[in-house]
Amino acid sequence: MDDVEASYAMEQDPDVNRYTNDGGVKTLQQIEEVISTGPLMDYETYGFGRFAIELKKDSKFIGFTGLKFMEDLGRVDLGYRLVKEHWGKGLATESGVASLRFGFEELDLDEIVATILPENLASANVLSKLGFTLEEELTMYGVPQQLFSLQRAAWQTKQPPIHV
Numbered sequence: 001m002d003d004v005e006a007s008y009a010m011e012q013d014p015d016v017n018r019y020t021n022d023g024g025v026k027t028l029q030q031i032e033e034v035i036s037t038g039p040l041m042d043y044e045t046y047g048f049g050r051f052a053i054e055l056k057k058d059s060k061f062i063g064f065t066g067l068k069f070m071e072d073l074g075r076v077d078l079g080y081r082l083v084k085e086h087w088g089k090g091l092a093t094e095s096g097v098a099s100l101r102f103g104f105e106e107l108d109l110d111e112i113v114a115t116i117l118p119e120n121l122a123s124a125n126v127l128s129k130l131g132f133t134l135e136e137e138l139t140m141y142g143v144p145q146q147l148f149s150l151q152r153a154a155w156q157t158k159q160p161p162i163h164v
């Protein structure tokens, strides 16, 4: 819950929420609910959930990344979101590599999926760099989306050349 204020600030930026399809700008109270019923509950229920991303130099919160069990899909999803000043530095990819390693090597998952709005080219690029491939175009929550997936076998044979 220490990340509520910084998360709130991130969610005020319409560019951050342009392709997230989760209702856009949120109030402080909504952020508290999202954190407590999202990652905090996921840690207890499934043993994992999305993580905060902090800068190594000063532990400042700059976004989130990580895995979430999606009940409607019955599959584990990779997601990420960063404050705009840290876009374009490879951090979504770097934190994605760490999340995939955690999922495949520590949680022993067989596959990880990710869903994006087709127009979110930056996110599609991140998934491509991480080794995901397009599995299906589908409608979720009333919106056309692309479902990408990555199998553990593919991850083991072709890990991105990024070390974290």
Ligand SMILES: CC(C)(COP(=O)(O)OP(=O)(O)OC[C@H]1O[C@@H](n2cnc3c(N)ncnc32)[C@H](O)[C@@H]1OP(=O)(O)O)[C@@H](O)C(=O)NCCC(=O)NCCS
Residues within 6 Å of the ligand: 015, 016, 017, 019, 020, 080, 081, 082, 083, 086, 087, 088, 089, 090, 091, 092, 093, 094, 115, 116, 117, 120, 121, 122, 123, 125, 126
């Ligand atoms: C998507 C997001 C997490 C990417 O974070 P990031 O740290 O900038 O990503 P990376 O730097 O690791 O990689 C982004 C890649 O996309 C490319 N890219 C960025 N914007 C792009 C655009 N508009 N069109 C095409 N490619 C783009 C970058 O050049 C980079 O590729 P490269 O390494 O080949 O040059 C960030 O933009 C964000 O937080 N967006 C808002 C929230 C969001 O949309 N989350 C994803 C929901 S599915």
